[in-house]
Amino acid sequence: MANVDESGAQKPNMTKAEATEAKVGDEKNKYKLKKLIDELGKMRGRHTELVSVYIPAGYSITDVIGQLKDEQGTSSNIKSKATRKNVTDALEKIIQYLKKYDRTPPNGLVIFAGNISEDEGKPKIELFPYTDLVEPIKTKLYWCDQTFVLEPLKAMVVEHDVYALIVMDAREASIGLLSGKSIKTLKNLDSTVPSKTVKGGMSQGRYDRLREDAINEFLNEIGDTANELLLKHELKGLIIGGPGPVKEKLAKGKYLNYMIANKLLGVKDTGYTGEFGLRELVERSEDLLVDSMVARERAIVTKFLTALEKNGNVTYGINEVKQALDSGAVDTLLISEGFDWVRVKLNCQCGNEETKDMKRSVFHAKKEQKCDKCGGWMKPCEEEMNLMDALIEKAEKMGAKVEMISTETPEGGQFKELGGVAAMLRYKIG
Numbered sequence: 001m002a003n004v005d006e007s008g009a010q011k012p013n014m015t016k017a018e019a020t021e022a023k024v025g026d027e028k029n030k031y032k033l034k035k036l037i038d039e040l041g042k043m044r045g046r047h048t049e050l051v052s053v054y055i056p057a058g059y060s061i062t063d064v065i066g067q068l069k070d071e072q073g074t075s076s077n078i079k080s081k082a083t084r085k086n087v088t089d090a091l092e093k094i095i096q097y098l099k100k101y102d103r104t105p106p107n108g109l110v111i112f113a114g115n116i117s118e119d120e121g122k123p124k125i126e127l128f129p130y131t132d133l134v135e136p137i138k139t140k141l142y143w144c145d146q147t148f149v150l151e152p153l154k155a156m157v158v159e160h161d162v163y164a165l166i167v168m169d170a171r172e173a174s175i176g177l178l179s180g181k182s183i184k185t186l187k188n189l190d191s192t193v194p195s196k197t198v199k200g201g202m203s204q205g206r207y208d209r210l211r212e213d214a215i216n217e218f219l220n221e222i223g224d225t226a227n228e229l230l231l232k233h234e235l236k237g238l239i240i241g242g243p244g245p246v247k248e249k250l251a252k253g254k255y256l257n258y259m260i261a262n263k264l265l266g267v268k269d270t271g272y273t274g275e276f277g278l279r280e281l282v283e284r285s286e287d288l289l290v291d292s293m294v295a296r297e298r299a300i301v302t303k304f305l306t307a308l309e310k311n312g313n314v315t316y317g318i319n320e321v322k323q324a325l326d327s328g329a330v331d332t333l334l335i336s337e338g339f340d341w342v343r344v345k346l347n348c349q350c351g352n353e354e355t356k357d358m359k360r361s362v363f364h365a366k367k368e369q370k371c372d373k374c375g376g377w378m379k380p381c382e383e384e385m386n387l388m389d390a391l392i393e394k395a396e397k398m399g400a401k402v403e404m405i406s407t408e409t410p411e412g413g414q415f416k417e418l419g420g421v422a423a424m425l426r427y428k429i430g
């Protein structure tokens with residue numbers, strides 16, 4: 001996720017500390033949003049009475065209020081009197097809330113409202129607005145259902161690997177980012193490099209030298225711009241493309257900062273430059289992207305296994321990792337996609353309550369557990385939760401990085417065999 005707005009409000013002179021601060025701000029925001037998604041995801045309406053409203057930036061609040069009033073009118077058709085009242089009341093809460101705004105916040109606005117009371121006779125209409133969006137919301141939506149619509153928000157908290165893209169020839173260059181499936185153009189540059197054909201009165205040799213100088217100047221400009229735009233991103237790789245041979249100079253020369261140049265995954269021929277060229281480059285680079293993912297995973301697991309052999313700052317196993325997370329010692333949490341444990345809350349007739357973590361298969365084989373206090377049977381008193389989610393949430397809260405390890409590579413398989421959960425530590429724990 002970009003921490004500054006590349007479109008216009010660029011801050012090229014942002015210090016490293018400022019950039020870090022902006023990034024931390026983003027992370028906190030993301031964490032808040034994840035909590036909200038979690039909380040709202042658990043809520044169920046008794047009937048179709050939970051209202052979700054998504055307003056993209058730039059939409060007029062007055063228009064939205066008008067539409068919601070129309071919906072209030074339409075809801076008079078709802079047969080059940082209780083449901084009708086709940087929907088109308090939820091809409092009223094949203095309308096009243098929106099009236100506080102004279103314009104839509106910069107990234108848009110999302111509001112949820114509805115009856116979340118457990119008690120049918122006593123409705124409790126709650127309002128959940130969310131305005132601190134890190135990215136602009138693109139969906140415009142009004143929906144009434146038994147659950148809230150959360151998919152567009154969920155898409156915002158997914159972590160994507162970010163790759164830098166440069167397409168160029170002697171005439172123009174585009175710098176962009178690939179994040180998940182979306183390609184974002186950061187900057188387009190035009191050169192002043194003259195065409196190959198010599199014009200009136202100049203010797204071919206002199207003309208070629210002039211052209212060479214102009215190309216070199218353009219490469220420097222591309223390098224400087226790319227460094228400024230790309231160094232603030234945590235890149236997983238760089239791919240360079242374009243028609244013609246000039247791109248090779250960018251790939252091999254010293255135009256790019258070494259921290260970006262080191263990430264080069266490959267150079268590809270494309271038919272186009274510009275935004276279309278960026279898209280073409282991604283299409284032609286699928287092999288590089290897959291290799292990069294596999295190589296990265298291999299590197300992480302190998303780093304972990306080597307440290308383990310040398311008795312370094314790493315630990316593995318569920319209890320060890322939980323302990324490391326509790327003490328704040330985790331730098332990176334490694335977790336296998338095949339890690340299938342659950343966290344279960346159990347209670348006993350004697351009043352004893354316990355939270356236990358176990359393999360999902362173990363839990364499903366035998367849902368009742370022996371009570372340590374009275375020897376009776378403890379039963380689950382809440383729906384079990386995915387332990388992976390709990391661990392990731394905890395790690396993020398403690399400021400640790402999280403790396404998911406697939407089960408498809410040999411290293412990934414080996415990692416799963418070790419229990420599928422491990423941590424690289426900030427310091428050694430006893």
Ligand SMILES: [Zn+2]
Pocket residue numbers: 348349350351352371372373374375376377
């Ligand atoms: Zn008991």
